[in-house]
Amino acid sequence: MIGELAHRALLLELRCFPKPGLVSHIDSGSHQDMDAACFEASAAAIRPFLSALACAGHEGADMPALRVIGMAAERAMMAATGGVNTHRGAIFGLGLLCAAAGVATERGPAHLGDVVAARWGDAIRGGPVPPRSHGTTALRRYGIGGAREQAAKGFPLLYAHGLPAWREGCRLGGGDDEAARLHCFFALMAVLPDTTLLHRGGMEGLLFAQGQARRFLDAGGVGRPGWRQDARAMHRLFVERSLSGGGCADMLAMTLFVAMVEDLPRGAASIAATDMMIDTVGSGG
DSSP, X not given: OHHHHHHHHHHHHHSOSOOTTSOOSSOOTTOSSOOHHHHHHHHHHHHHHHHHHHHHHXXXXXXXXXXXXXXXXXXXXXXXXXXXXXXXXXXXXXXXXXXXXXXXXXXXXXXXXXXXXXXXXXXHHXXXXXXXXXXXXXXXXXXXXXXXXXXXXXXXXXIIIIHHHHHHXXXXXXXXXXXXXXXXXXXXXXXXXXHHHHHHHHHHHHHHHHHHHHHHHHTTGGGXXXXXHHHHHHHHHHHHTXXXXXXXXXXXXXXXXXXXXXXXXXXXXXXXXXXXXXXXXXXXX
């Protein structure tokens, strides 16, 4: 069940338009080397490993054991996509949350972020650093810790901004689940030090993206007329600048997963509302 929910969260993130600059079921955004079919193949390939991470968490695995599973998931992703990195960040962050959910099956309901920080936080901080990752480059060049820092602390931005924005989006969107997801996405983009944005646009690109997201939210987010047109215009701006917030997309999927697991009544309603969309062609934007 945990692997299934994680897989659904990845599809819900993908089939959400417009996320400025990002791949969706509508277009490929700022990306020339990937599309929705590529992401769907990747999500299907890593699904068994997300389940394996949940089982490993349930069995009390340490971080090196989780890392072995994560590396196997990356190899499966690369094989499915022809060498394109679609979900490396999600394998790390969502994978840790799956492992934490596996722990929670033994102990009962839990704050998954707290489980990650308590059980694996020190090992995440002290673990091996990939020499060529966007996160490593951002830490070296800008002093920004990225996904590793968020994970070691128990994903504080997810809980402080992602989940509240998703709940607010559910209210503002009036039952439009895609609107709720987009509201959550913009709230995360406004605050997340996204290393993909830093890689593509430097500090100027990151600050531009965060400013655009804050402007969208300050104007009322998805609770005002014309918000979709505004979001589409922002999407075009990001494509012109070749900007893409991959870390924000990963965090959106992680927020949706946490909502399904921790906020069960509302999360279950969200799953029910989107089952048909996942099985067919998406919400249409």
